[in-house]
Amino acid sequence: MDKKEWPLWEIFIRSKSGLSHKHAGSLHAADAEMAIEHARDVYTRRNEGVSIWVVKSSEVIASDPEDEYMFESAKTKIYRHPTFYDIPEEVGHM
C-alpha cells in the first residue's frame, strides 16, 4: 500500500520583534499551514515566539562539512578584525 509520510519541516521562530528568526527544530506536517500550527503548539507553548517560518527540510541546501577549504581563507585574514590595529590609549575608545 502506498502510504506517504508527512514531510519534515524546519522551524524558525522570531522570539520578539527586533530579533531575527532562529532555528528551533523540526517536525512533520502534511503541509505548510499544518507545519505552522504544529510549530506553534510545539515550540511556543510558553510565549517563545511572535512569528514562525517553516521551510521544507528537503529544500534546505547546506554546505559540505567535509569540505575543509570552505572556511579556510578567512582564518588567516586577521586584519579584518579591529584588534589588528594599534591605536594609542590616549585616543580613547575607537
Add this chain to the structure above:
Amino acid sequence: MDNHNNIHSLEAKFEAKIDSEIKIEPKDWMPESYRKTLIRQISQHAHSEVVGMLPEGNWILRAPSLRRKVALLAKVQDEAGHGLYLYSAAETLGISREELYQQLLTGKAKYSSIFNYPTLSWADIGAIGWLVDGAAIMNQVMLTRTSYGPYARAMVRICKEESFHQRQGYEILISLSRGNAEQKKMLQDAMDRWWWPALMMFGPHDSASTHSEQSIKWKIKRKSNDELRQDFIDATVLQANYLGVNIPDPKLKWNEERGHYDFGDIDWEEFWNVVNGNGPCNKQRIKDRKKAYEGGEWVREAAMAHAEKRAKRKEEKVA
C-alpha cells in the same frame, strides 16, 4: 589514500573533535557504532516521553481541582513535545519517524521501565513529578552537554520545561502532607511504591552496564549510572524530610566520610523482570500506544490527501 587509511583518518578527526569538546553535527562523519548508540539511546528516550503520558493521562479527568487539572494537562502536553524534539533529533541520524514508531510498537525498542508501574492514587501524580521527573532531570541536565549537537539542543529545551514538572509534583505532595490522616497515608503509600523504581531509572550498576563505558568515552554520557543515582539520592533526602515522609530504605544513612548517603541494595531481579516485559503495565502501555497509532492512521492519511488536493488546486490556479 586507500580506503583503510581514509576511515582511519576520519576516525582520528572524529576523536579529536570529541576530545576538544566540539559537537558532532548530523552531516559530520561519525563511526557507525556512535550513530547506532545514539539512535538507540535517543529513541528510547523519545519513547519514554510518549509512553510516560499514559500513567499521568490516567488522572487528568480525576484531578482534584481545576488548578491541578490545568497543570497536569500542560505537563502531559509537554511530554508529547519532548517526545517530538527527541524523535526529530533521532531522525537527523538517518532513521525515519515511521521506523522509530514501529520499533516501539513491536517491542524492538525499549522505554523507561518506570512507566510500566500503575498510578493507583492521586498521590502517585505528585510522586511521579517529584521523583520520576526529578530522576529524569538528573540525567537530562547531564545530557545537555552530550557530544551530539541535536541531542544536546533538544535536552536544553527539555530541561527548561521540566523544572515546572518537578515543582508541580512536589506541591501536590506538600498539600497531602498537610492534609488529614488519610491523605498522609496516601502520600506515604506513593513514596513506598515509587522510591525504588525511581532509583532503578538510572539503570544497572556501572559494573553491569553494557553500554556505559563507550558512551562516556564518546561523551554521550558524562556521568555513570551510579554517580547519577547517588546525586539523586543526595538531593532528594532533604526534600523527603520536609514532607515528613519516610524513605522505604532502612539502610539509608548519611556517610560523613564519603560525603554522601549510603543506601540499601536495589532489587535487580525486579528491574530486569520489568525491563523484559513482565511489569504490571507493560502490555497495557503497548496496547494503548498501538490503539493510538492505528486509530490515528486515517487522520494522517486524510491530512496528506487534503494537502495534496490543496497543492493541486493552487497549481491549477497559477496555470
